[in-house]
Amino acid sequence: MPSDIKDIALAADGMLRIxxxxxxxxxLDMIEERFKKELPFNGVTIACCLHVTTETANLMRxxxxxxxxxxxxxxxxxxxxxxxxxAIARDMGVSVFAIHGEDRETYYKHIHSIMDMKPVxxxxxxxxxxxxxxxxxxxxxxxxxxxxxxxxxxxxxLRSMAKSGALRYPVIAVNDADxxxxxxxxxxxxxxxxxxxxxxxxxxxxxxxxxxxxxxWCGRGAAMRASGLGARVIVIEVDPVKALExxxxxxxxxxxxxxxxxxxxxxxxxxxxxxxxxxxxxxMKDGAIICNTGHFDIELELDALEKMSVEKRxxxxxxxxxxxxxxxxxxxxxEGRLVNLSAAEGHPSSxxxxxxxxxxxxxxxxxxxxxDLALGVHPVPLEIDRHIAxxxxxxxxxxIDTLTEEQVEYLAAWETGT
Ligand code: ADE
Numbered sequence: 001m002p003s004d005i006k007d008i009a010l011a012a013d014g015m016l017r018i019x020x021x022x023x024x025x026x027x028l029d030m031i032e033e034r035f036k037k038e039l040p041f042n043g044v045t046i047a048c049c050l051h052v053t054t055e056t057a058n059l060m061r062x063x064x065x066x067x068x069x070x071x072x073x074x075x076x077x078x079x080x081x082x083x084x085x086x087a088i089a090r091d092m093g094v095s096v097f098a099i100h101g102e103d104r105e106t107y108y109k110h111i112h113s114i115m116d117m118k119p120v121x122x123x124x125x126x127x128x129x130x131x132x133x134x135x136x137x138x139x140x141x142x143x144x145x146x147x148x149x150x151x152x153x154x155x156x157x158l159r160s161m162a163k164s165g166a167l168r169y170p171v172i173a174v175n176d177a178d179x180x181x182x183x184x185x186x187x188x189x190x191x192x193x194x195x196x197x198x199x200x201x202x203x204x205x206x207x208x209x210x211x212x213x214x215x216x217w218c219g220r221g222a223a224m225r226a227s228g229l230g231a232r233v234i235v236i237e238v239d240p241v242k243a244l245e246x247x248x249x250x251x252x253x254x255x256x257x258x259x260x261x262x263x264x265x266x267x268x269x270x271x272x273x274x275x276x277x278x279x280x281x282x283x284m285k286d287g288a289i290i291c292n293t294g295h296f297d298i299e300l301e302l303d304a305l306e307k308m309s310v311e312k313r314x315x316x317x318x319x320x321x322x323x324x325x326x327x328x329x330x331x332x333x334x335e336g337r338l339v340n341l342s343a344a345e346g347h348p349s350s351x352x353x354x355x356x357x358x359x360x361x362x363x364x365x366x367x368x369x370x371x372d373l374a375l376g377v378h379p380v381p382l383e384i385d386r387h388i389a390x391x392x393x394x395x396x397x398x399x400i401d402t403l404t405e406e407q408v409e410y411l412a413a414w415e416t417g418t
Contacts, residue, residue: 003089003096004110006082014057014087021054021349026395027357027388028058032065040364041068047119048072049111049129050150051079051341052098055352057088062360064093071114074098075125075150076295077107078334079341108132115140121363122147122171126295127154127161134166144169146366146373148359151175152185152216153271153295155377162376170373172362174355177380179388181217184355188347190221192340193267193293194229200318200333200343201289206230211263213256214270215242218293222267223251234259236275256280266290267339268299278304284330291333293340300336318343357388 022028035041046068050056056072063070072094074080080100089096095117097110111129115137121144122129130147133140146169149155155175161167174180194205210231212223223233223246235246236256247253256276259266260283268275271294278301284290292299306312309330311323318339320332334342346352361384366373393400403411410416 001089001093001095002113004099004113005085005089005096006099008086008090010083011086011090014054014081014083014085015091017054017081017083018057018087021352022058022061024348024350025055025058025353025356027353027391028062028360030391030395031357031360032062035062035066035360035364039067040367041066043067044121044145044367045069045071045117045119046121046123046363047114047117047129048123049075049114050123050125051075051346052085052088052096053079053081053341053346053352054084055346055349055356057084057092058349058352059356059359060088060092060094062356063363066360066364068363069117070094071117071119072096072098073110073114073129074102074107075128076338076341077102077104078337079346081345112136118143120145121366123150123359123363124148124154124171125150127157130154130158130167130171131161134161134168141168145370147171148174148362148366149377150180150355150359151295152181152218156271158377167375167377170366170375170378172366172378172380174358174362174380177358177385177388179354179385179392180358180380183351184347185217186221186224188221188351188355189218189269189293189340190225192344192347193218193222193269194225195345196293196318196339196341196343197265197267197289197291197333200291200316200339201331203289205265208232208264209234209262211236211256211259211266212251213266213268213275213299214272214294215239215246216269216271219267219269220249222269222293223249226265226267227251231265234263257283260284263288268292269294270299271295273298274301275299277301278308281305281308281324281330284328286328287331289331289333290336291339291343292336293338295338297336297338300332302332302336305330305332354388354392357391358384361388
């Protein structure tokens, strides 16, 4: 298979890691069994722009079992696990274009490489593939069955494409499924963000002031896990309802201007630009640690930090030291890119099991409903979302109750009141 990866010799190690991740992906296993029999993707080419990890490798195996021709490129230059990329390319019959640390030019060259495979379905994480395809691959548009989108940032971008009339095929917002964001964004980001911070710094979190910017599902997860490790958590929000939730969840809520001089750790999870800016870096304590767990590296105003600094050095892997004029030092993790995927390995496989089950089943849905869906962003069909929850419960050995007939009737009736 044509591929561009770091080193094929890493494939054996990659396969072991993929097997390890796969042990906690039972829902994907169930889907794979059915796909092997039904081959829903026979004759279908799928282009995937995803974090190239061991979990993604397990999605690749399921798409291939369904008969798809698959191309895979990275959705972030720093999240590629080169061993996983090598194993997917060598042993899974997938064309892989992803190298850890690739520059911007290579990143987009790789997106073009999977577009060259003439896909009819896109599976995207952040919407770089969809936006590039709409700008520079318009000849593909007439044959597209549709796409799926993994992350909040991507869904926001796609909605704005749809609003301006630019989106030319239907896309399913996988992120918005309950079995995706309630687990992946909350428990996945929660654990992997703290994992990334700890792997990068080996600092103690207990007893520190830990500032989380954004109280969406990712911010909630990070706040919950930092609190669990013994930090005093401060939440920064712009939405009054979310701010209220954070306050009632037991966190201190304040503006970033006030939190800047208090925090030991700062994590952004908002999806928006320049959330922590030059004026805030100026107020920070010596040794403050800043990082981002949102999709793009735009949440920290890094240009301002560069300009304010008189000296800069890499003090350990994933930790950049910026010395300010008065001698104070600020530590930036993973160059401001997704700390959970750059300094750690992303979400654990048991949550990616559900996220990627959504991807596989929504891709199948696009094939089955060819031509039925209008242009625009669509929710994951409820039956898929609930089916995934049921499969996960079954795999976890958890059984639940069902309504009695009397209860069904009661819920359907309006006559009975006080
Ligand atoms: N996004 C977050 N964590 C991930 C993982 N482990 N694999 C692929 N995409 C991810």
